[in-house]
Amino acid sequence: MGTTAQKPFVLIVDNDKEWNKAEVERWLEKEGCKAVTAPNYGSxxxxxxxxxxxxxxxFTDVILSEERSGIDLLRYFDLYLPNFVCYAVGYEHILKPTLKREAIWAGAEAVLYKPVSFEDLRIFVMRPQAIKRARMAVYDNMTGLMSRGVFTEVATTTLHSARRHKEPLSLLFIDANDLKxxxxxxxxxAGDRVLEIIASAIREHSRTYDHPCRWAGDEFVILLQGANENDAHRRVHDLKKAVEEKVFDxxxxxxxxxxxxxGVTELFPEDRDIIELVSRADEAMYKDKGSRGR
Incomplete structure (x- = not known):
């Protein structure tokens, strides 16, 4: 897949005015990376x-602000954004051994001293083993969608969050028709190409906070945050139309x-884990498949 051949996206999070982040951004883009900077946790x-x-x-500064530190950001990325390889940065007089250990425990691959040189950036941005591990752990090779193992972890965390905040959560179970x-x-x-085209439509119709995944073979799932069952059915209509408009020569x-x-389902109070939603949506998908041609 073309996605795995791309150089990584680089995000630098720091509010330190002494570190010329604009210059770093320009240098990384010359190296073929898309690079952006952000001043704080939220952005x-x-x-x-x-x-x-x-x-x-x-690359995140370990301090950032009193409200949300770089350690908090590392923990968030470790839980919700497994497609990122993470590094902590800070000045040597700040990075005491206890803080360095805390950064590693929060998910940092390494801790670097500021100012970070261009040569160090090149080494750590393109660090082959870390990048390869992130790609293999997160993405299905054929479709570029999230792998089943990572999806299950992310979906479990999302389910608990939806329960805690009393927010709606829905799941779509998708099957490619007539693939056999x-x-x-x-x-x-040709069958593989069909799956790639369907995966492309799924990506195009997923919001930034949805979680699309290749579940198995010709099956896909999408976890829809903040969507109830009615919202999910509207998304199904748009997705089906998008797939049907794609013709494969x-x-x-x-x-x-x-x-x-x-198939569509939403989170019920009695659901114990994400597999219960997947099973229920799978059953609903077979009903949808059985209604074809009626």
């Missing part, structure tokens, strides 16, 4: 959630019309 989280299908690298026919008639390469000038079946 960093908003920027990071806009990154989909791409590995990110975070495509595989048998045109070969598995195969050999000999033939074309395949694509379609999906989708």
């Amino acid at each position: 960093a989280v908003r920027l990071a959630h806009k990154i989909k299908g791409r590995v990110g690298v975070l 026919m495509v595989n048998d008639t045109y070969g598995h390469e 195969v050999r000999g000038g033939e074309s395949i019309k694509l379609s999906i079946s989708v």
